[in-house]
Amino acid sequence: MRNGGRQTIDAGRSTDVAQTEKVAVRSRVLYLSYTGLLQPLGQSQVLQYLAALARDHDISLITWERPEDLADRARLADLKAECKRAGVRWTRLRYHKAPSIPATCRANSATAICIPRQIPR
Numbered sequence: 001m002r003n004g005g006r007q008t009i010d011a012g013r014s015t016d017v018a019q020t021e022k023v024a025v026r027s028r029v030l031y032l033s034y035t036g037l038l039q040p041l042g043q044s045q046v047l048q049y050l051a052a053l054a055r056d057h058d059i060s061l062i063t064w065e066r067p068e069d070l071a072d073r074a075r076l077a078d079l080k081a082e083c084k085r086a087g088v089r090w091t092r093l094r095y096h097k098a099p100s101i102p103a104t105c106r107a108n109s110a111t112a113i114c115i116p117r118q119i120p121r
Contacts, residue, residue: 028058030118032111036095037061037079038069047079051086059088060118064095064107091118 031050035042042063050059061083070076070092083090093110096103 026056026058028060029053030060030062030115033061033063034095035063036065036069037063037083037090037092038065038072038075043079047082047086047088050088054087060091061088062091062093062111062114062118065092066095070094089118 031046033042033046035046037043037047046061046063050061053059080090091114093107093114096106
């Protein structure tokens with residue numbers, strides 16, 4: 001039953017109709033990409049995709065970057081700024097190619113350490 005902008009609820013309690021609006025909850029997304037964001041594919045595909053998702057979601061991105069790409073400080077600074085503007089929280093891990101098994105173990109260990117840090121408390 002409505003009475004002058006108020007809605008009667010069970011047991012005689014009432015509340016403002018305006019106060020009952022739903023509040024949108026942003027989901028948190030953790031995206032892992034073995035393709036570095038400093039690589040052309042990472043910038044053209046991964047970043048563009050996540051920037052679009054960041055409009056409605058909280059995005060955290062972990063990438064593995066090649067040492068030669070990380071050495072380009074100007075590009076790195078530009079990409080950090082672009083991620084920040086897009087609302088993408090970017091964490092960079094160093095890509096290790098060889099030897100294969102130790103490099104994979106190192107990457108997995110770094111990821112295991114990094115992931116809990118991405119989860120807001």
